[in-house]
Amino acid sequence: MKTLKIASIPGDGVGKEIMPEAIRVMEKVADVHGGLKFDFEEFPYSCDYYLKHGAMMPEDGMDRLSQFDSVFLGAVGDASKVPDHISLWGLLLKIRQEFQQEINIRPAKLLKGINSKLANPQDFDIVVVRENSEGEYSSIGGRIFHDDNEIAIQNNVFSKRATKQAMNIAFDLASKRKGLVTSATKSNGIFHAMPFWDEIFDEISAKHPNIKSESKHIDALAAYFITHPHELDVVVGSNLFGDILSDVGAAIMGSIGVAPSANLNLNGKYPSMFEPVHGSAPDIVGKGIANPIGQIWTAKMLLEFNGEANIAEHLLKVIEAVTADGYQTPDLGGKYKMTEVTDEIINRLGK
Numbered sequence: 001m002k003t004l005k006i007a008s009i010p011g012d013g014v015g016k017e018i019m020p021e022a023i024r025v026m027e028k029v030a031d032v033h034g035g036l037k038f039d040f041e042e043f044p045y046s047c048d049y050y051l052k053h054g055a056m057m058p059e060d061g062m063d064r065l066s067q068f069d070s071v072f073l074g075a076v077g078d079a080s081k082v083p084d085h086i087s088l089w090g091l092l093l094k095i096r097q098e099f100q101q102e103i104n105i106r107p108a109k110l111l112k113g114i115n116s117k118l119a120n121p122q123d124f125d126i127v128v129v130r131e132n133s134e135g136e137y138s139s140i141g142g143r144i145f146h147d148d149n150e151i152a153i154q155n156n157v158f159s160k161r162a163t164k165q166a167m168n169i170a171f172d173l174a175s176k177r178k179g180l181v182t183s184a185t186k187s188n189g190i191f192h193a194m195p196f197w198d199e200i201f202d203e204i205s206a207k208h209p210n211i212k213s214e215s216k217h218i219d220a221l222a223a224y225f226i227t228h229p230h231e232l233d234v235v236v237g238s239n240l241f242g243d244i245l246s247d248v249g250a251a252i253m254g255s256i257g258v259a260p261s262a263n264l265n266l267n268g269k270y271p272s273m274f275e276p277v278h279g280s281a282p283d284i285v286g287k288g289i290a291n292p293i294g295q296i297w298t299a300k301m302l303l304e305f306n307g308e309a310n311i312a313e314h315l316l317k318v319i320e321a322v323t324a325d326g327y328q329t330p331d332l333g334g335k336y337k338m339t340e341v342t343d344e345i346i347n348r349l350g351k
């Protein structure tokens, strides 16, 4: 029997609602698999935890999480309790950076039966590879002076190592898919970092003569996601560009409530972390209508990266059969509650 030790962090808002749903599904997956068991331990790290303890997690929090095979997270953030930059840097970004989860994989493809927000979408299947450790998400900088003279400086950090790594992952992925890598740039406006990014992209492209490659400025690329998503395959972007493009990808899928993501540690020193693309959705908390599919599809990615590709594919097929038959929450235009969608997925998983 293979046991996967999973640290679950429901977090805030709808994170607390969808996490139990995904865990119900995973228990059923383990049951159907027969040779797999999950050993879950829940950690209450969240904005409520901050209000009680003055920090998003205890001092030994990272040590404790490091004992697990994977971290499974819901959503972080409740601006009514803690400013967003404090909660994100104290938990989500802390885990990404300290566990060296330098790559964030965010698929965007249409599931059967789900209406894209596009009027006439052609079939698309995109993977956004987001550099996940540096770029625009840097704590280098500061503020000086007061009142109208106040100045804020925020430094971006682009290393050749991490940039190359993200691009190499993108080319590897493309070689197993349609064979196209699109780089998100803005080298016309961002004077230092983006020409650097483009040079590295050209260098890596030259090493992969069998993969097509192209660069598009982020503004035009964001529009291209809307007008030509079917022309894209793998898209590689900096931390911020990848963040924005993955929300656009989610929107054209039909709702951010379905979009999954994997924050990957590639050096094996720390666990990877799996969490849906969306946040805590304060506007729908407590209504029982959060879409559980983002978290459940994320569980599929957790299974895949823990060596369980077959059952992971089965789970995604079942999710798709359920959406195809119209079991959808209101964000997708459906009438079903969160738990009803989950129940249907569990029923169809098999024995």
Ligand SMILES: NC(=O)c1ccc[n+]([C@@H]2O[C@H](COP(=O)([O-])OP(=O)(O)OC[C@H]3O[C@@H](n4cnc5c(N)ncnc54)[C@H](O)[C@@H]3O)[C@@H](O)[C@H]2O)c1
Binding pocket: 014, 018, 074, 075, 076, 077, 078, 079, 084, 088, 092, 255, 256, 257, 258, 275, 276, 277, 278, 279, 280, 281, 282, 283, 284, 289, 290, 291, 292, 294, 331
């Ligand atoms: N990775 C994360 O944990 C993460 C991601 C994004 C935002 N946040 C945080 O979440 C909070 C809210 O941020 P936001 O409003 O910009 O983004 P959000 O993703 O929470 O919500 C955006 C919109 O999508 C909807 N939505 C999100 N998840 C849904 C689901 N599962 N089912 C149905 N609808 C869903 C919401 O109702 C809202 O209308 C902030 O504190 C932000 O910092 C965290």
Ligand SMILES: O=C(O)C[C@@H](O)C(=O)O
Binding pocket: 088, 243, 277
């Ligand atoms: O990375 C972020 O900025 C937080 C959130 O928006 C995300 O996409 O995970």
Ligand SMILES: [K+]
Binding pocket: 073, 074, 075, 076, 275, 276, 277, 278, 279
């Ligand atoms: K999330």
Ligand SMILES: [Mn+2]
Binding pocket: 243, 244, 247, 277
């Ligand atoms: Mn985001």
